[in-house]
Amino acid sequence: MAHLTIVANIKANADKVDFVKSELLKLIDPTQAETGCVQYDLHQDNDNPAHFLFFENWESRELWQMHSNSKHVKDFAAATEDAIDELSIYEMTKVG
Template sequence: MTELLVVAHWTISAGAEEKVRALLPRFIEASRAEPGCISFVGYQQLDHDRTIVLLERYASREAFEAHRDTPHFKGLALEQIVPCLERRVVETYDVPG
């Protein structure tokens, strides 16, 4: 099986910063606890406080699909965080090896 790297770029809508920052640690913690998650880290851009990058690594493409089917992905990410984003870009990469 090939590992998968996911790079998610989020731009938080003006005025929604506090809400997203309150939800993000819960989302990251729950994602890290998934059996197929190798790592899940969030970063805030230094010169633009509304820009967040999530670096996620999964044991396989199937593990990533399982992540997208979890209650925390659907409830926290899709239902609560994504509506507060001005922009969301998700890139996926196979990890050679």
């Protein structure tokens, strides 16, 4: 069965880039320890430092949804509520 790939685009408010980055970095270790996490990589745009991207692979949609409801994700959302300008999440499947 194919993994579920998640691409999450996060755009921080211009005055909150460092704060959002520090909060995003806090997600990595607990997420990588979660059941079903195959890959969880954070990227920052070279031309627009306010733009971050998580590239994730999960064993199943159900396990990704458990991650989405985890305490560390909820803590991140609460901490960055007024610091994020835009958030988009894409669920994808590798085709080639």
